[in-house]
Amino acid sequence: MFFLLVQPDYRMRLVVFASTLALLLMAHVHLLLRKGRGFAARFTAGVLTVQVLVLLVRAATTFWLDQPDTLRFGSSPMQAVYVATYSFSVLLVSVGVLLMASERLRTEFEHLANHDSLTGALARRVVMHDSAQEFVRWQRYQHGFALLMVDVDHFKRINDQHGYAAGDRVLARVVDALGHALRTVDRLGRYGGEEFLVLLPEVQAGEARMVAERMRLAVARLAATEQVPACTVSIGVACVQRGDASLDAVLARADAALYEAKRLGRNRVELAASA
Structure with a gap:
């Protein structure tokens, strides 16, 4: 709000937004690599890492490509590439989440099939x-x-x-x-x-x-x-x-x-x- 109303600067707003979101995504990547298992977790972590790189590149180049009064939906080649790349990576993250859910279900079904439901011992x-x-x-x-x-x-x-x-x-x-x-x-x-x-x-x-x-x-x-x-x-x-x-x-x-x-x-x- 400060860089929107008090001292308008599109570039600073972009840097703050991109950096904050990149930190959140890096925390997710760390969690997936530490706790996740199987291909789906690694795939999702890889897509999120690409998202982090896209955000950081966009934040780093804003001072060369944008002006303080640039509009948020301004039609520039860099902005178009950024929006398209980020949107596609969001779609891939959704696919990764579905894969993780299916792997989790398969693991639970395998456990139920191979273990006694009452005691937890092997069947x-x-x-x-x-x-x-x-x-x-x-x-x-x-x-x-x-x-x-x-x-x-x-x-x-x-x-x-x-x-x-x-x-x-x-x-x-x-x-x-x-x-x-x-x-x-x-x-x-x-x-x-x-x-x-x-x-x-x-x-x-x-x-x-x-x-x-x-x-x-x-x-x-x-x-x-x-x-x-x-x-x-x-x-x-x-x-x-x-x-x-x-x-x-x-x-x-x-x-x-x-x-x-x-x-x-x-x-x-x-x-x-x-x-």
Whole structure:
């Protein structure tokens, strides 16, 4: 308003406007590069960077191309190029925003398809696929792995005494505790009901038992609350070994070890016997 009414100067108004908008766009570019993922975010950041350059060039050249009394909609070649370029970049930004929205939706749909909606653990299909891939890798390179079958003890009693909503909260809490006890390369999936399957790549029997014990303690140490009762888990551990013809053989030993852990009193870890 000062450069419009008090001391009219079109050039200063243009410099103030272009510089302020360039700073805002640079903040958006920084946010997209720091937080954005995928092609759409990089594309939008690139278009915004072009917008910043167009604004800065227009601001820098105004003192050579314009006069203080130049009209805002004056017909000059530079102004025409500036308006056309900026308008086209705004259109490209709109395309980039739509691409980011579609990528976000696709990511959310993929997460819903690959994860259990109640607990956040991997879906059975996904953890079984990863386990099958690990078995193929073992056959080719002899890199050992272990499968852990985890079962929430007396889960039916929890549902009967506290209700199914409390049971759902128990499962979600158990998965959270188990996840914190695992490495980033490990895979935790819901196998069915209150049973979970854990894939531990690149481990031997001793390491697998240590991880299983850490998981058991993580759940056992969870204190009861008004919303979620305390619980424990039993874990069966099986490592791939010579003679295993399929992944089902490893799963069967892990399931047998889980059954033995429950037979011996629950809240314990049992290592499957060698075939």
